[in-house]
Amino acid sequence: MSSLHIIAVLFVLCFSLTSSDEHNHKYEMNEEVVLWMNTVGPYHNRQETYAYFSLPFCTGPKKSIDHYHETLGEALLGVELEISGFEIHFRANSPKNPYCDVDLNEEKLQAFIYAVKNHYWYQMYLDDLPVWGIVDVNLTSEAKVKLEKGKKITFTYEVNWKPSNVKFEDRFDKYLDPSFFQHRIHWFSIFNSFMMVIFLVGLVSMILMRTLRKDYARYSKDEEMDDMERDLGDEYGWKQVHGDVFRPPNFILREVPY
DSSP states (O other), X not given: OHHHHHHHHHHHHHHHHHOOOTTTTOOOTTOBOOEEEEXXXXXXXXXXXXXXXXXXXXXXXXXXXXXXXXXXXXXXXXXXXXXXXXXXXXXXXXXXXXXXXXXXXXXXXXXXXXXXXXXXXXXXXXXXXXXXXXOOOOTTOSSOOOOOTTOEEEEEEEEOOOXXXXXXXXXXXXXXXXXXXXXXXXXXXXXXXXXXXXXXXXXXXXXXXXXXXXXXHHHHHHHHSOXXXXXXXXXXXXXXXXXXXXXXXXXXXXXXXX
């Protein structure tokens, strides 16, 4: 019986060591690599973000996966990732493939025009690495399509794997380089938070000052009274219940023998 337990434990350990996904960042050859879609919004206002598929984009052929990318940090930040549906496999190149067509009606046309004029940018995640792009008109495209009502836009994707000499622990250093990515200080958010703190501190201080001033006036009045006036004076606040512990109840509970 003990040998069976040992074999079962070894099997579980071997399975846990050989399993790989985006959480441990280890992939086998031709294993699925999931591309997640995050948000889209105007580039000049990073705080204004919407769901990626709020624009008339379309998903890839794959509609579901076996596991979902969700951590505690993402839940606290309000990050809601959506599956892209692209068929991406580790170290397996994929040629340029069309995956969907979008017929431009008036609503979809205006959405794309608004996104292009306001320099909308989108964010994706691949193996926990953020990927950014701009919703823009590409004049160097081989198959240009004019944005007008009734036209059909074909979406394509292409995958090319290239080796890299960057170590895994150093792969995020490029995103921290100010020359690679522009880190803007959100002065409006800082000013808004600062004013909110000042308002709350002022509100609490005003309430405390009014309460303490009223109590201080009452205590000062009590000190000016003599003993008789203090005994005959009206009680207020917590003093109204100080005699309740010595007051007998109106209905006394008694044990009645049967």
